[in-house]
Each structure stands twice: as C-alpha cells, then as structure tokens.
Amino acid sequence: MYVELTDETGKVPKKIIEQTQKVLAFAADFIKLPENKEMAVTFVDNARSHELNLQYRDTDRPTDVISLEYKPDEEEYFFDEDTEIPEELLEELDPFIGELFISIDKAAEQAADYGHSLEREYGWLTVHGFLHINGYDHYTPEEEKEMFGLQEEILSAYGLTR
Template sequence: MYVELVDETGQVPSEIIEQTKEVLAFAAKKLNLKESTEMSVTFVDNARSHELNLQYRETDRPTDVISLEYKPDESEFFFDEDMELPEELLEEMDPFIGELFISTDKAAEQAADYGHSIEREYGWLAVHGFLHINGYDHYTPEEESEMFGLQEEILTAYGLTR
C-alpha cells in the first residue's frame, strides 16, 4: 500500500512518520487490501483540525483524527451508462481509498492522559482512522466491539501495546 504523508506542523519526528507508514501497511495486509491501494495522512495542529472538523462534520472543536473515505464515482468513467462495473475494476482504476488528518496536539495530549507512549497514540489514531475509511464504525455496541477489537489486534500484532 502506498501512503502519502504530509506534516503541516513540521514537528512530527521522522520515526513517527515511518511508523505511520508501516502500521498502515500492516493494517492493509490484515484487511487483505491490494498492494495498489493508496491513501494519504496529513499531520495537523488543533487549529487546522478544528477547521476540518467544522467543515466535514459540522462539529465546532478540534478532534484527534478525521477520516475521509473515498468512493470512486462510476460516472467519472466513460462507459455505457447501463453497464455496471465490478468493484474490483473500480478499485484498479482508482486505488485511492481516503485520507486521514491526525492532530499532533491531540496525540500528545491523549498519550499523556492515557499514560502510554506517543508512538502508541499515533499508531492508535492512524489505525482507527484507517478502519473508518475501510467501512468500520462504532455507532452501536456491536460495531464498537468489532472495530475496537480489530484495532487492538492490529496494534498488538504490530507491537504497539499499552
């Protein structure tokens, strides 16, 4: 999986950037995503997180991670409009699955609040957002159990334990 990483803050250590790429590639293998899958991660401060949260979620506060899932629009491709394209073909034509915005301010705050390493917090936020853009959610107790269970399984297998 290809992950484009951008650090808008200019303060994210190179080790965290590398870990983010690795943990997302690890999670992609766990979900059996194709090698051609692409996504982006942008590290932002709380002010930018606040703007994005207001813009995309109509929530007037910063948040730790914002996940924007991307679904290709079949109308972008020039085929007979009665033709239904298989999901595999759409994925090959546009392998981009989404983007994450991770607040560095929230990551530092939450690592301290939860008493674990900053590495663990960045890993948690990346995998959490990644699962969201791959269709997982936590609106119901059942969804939460499934998503958080898978998230913990991925982080533990990767080596980011509490």
C-alpha cells in the first residue's frame, strides 16, 4: 500500500512518521487489503483539526483523528449509462481509499491523559482512522466491539501495547 505522509506542523518526530508508515503497512496486511491501495495521512495542529471537524463533521471543536473514506463513483468513468460496473472494477480503477488528519496536539494530550507513550497514541490514532476508511465504525455496541477488538489485535501484534 502506498501512503502519502505530510506534516503540516513541521513538529512530528521522524520516528513517528516512520512508525506511521510501518503500522499502516502492517494493518493493511493484517486485514488483507489489496496491495494496490493508496491513502494519505496529514499531521495537523488543533486549529486545523478544528477547521476540518467543522467542515466535514459539523462539530465545532478539534478532534484527535479525522477519517475521510473515499469510495469511487462510477459516474467518474466513461461507461454507457446502462452499464452496471462491478464494485471490484471500480476499486481497481481507483485505488485511493481515503485520508487521515491526525492532530499532534490531541495526540500529546491523550498520551498524557491515558498514561501511555506518544508512540502508542499515534499508533492508536493511525489504526483507528485506517479502520474507519476501510469501512469499520463504532456507532452500535456490536460495531464498537468489532472495531476496537480488531484495532487492539493489530496494535498488539505490531507491538504497540499499553
């Protein structure tokens, strides 16, 4: 999987950027994501996170990670109106799955609040966002159990334990 990483803040340590790349590759293999997939991760501050949260979620506060899932739209391709395009073909034509915006301010706050390392917090936020852009959610107790269980499985297997 190809991951484009951007640090808008200029403050993210190199080891966190490298860890983010590695944990995403690990998570992609873990859930058996096709190798041709692509995504983007941008590290932002709380002010930018607040703007994005307001824009995309209509929530007037900063948040730790914003996940924007991308689903290809068959209208973007030049097929006859009557042609039904299989989902697999759409996914192959456009491998971009989404993007994450991770607040470095929230990551630092939460690592301190939860009493674990900054590495663990960045890993948690990365895998959490990654699972969201791959169709996982936590709106119901069943979804939450599935998503958080898988998230912890991935982090533990990777070595980012509490």
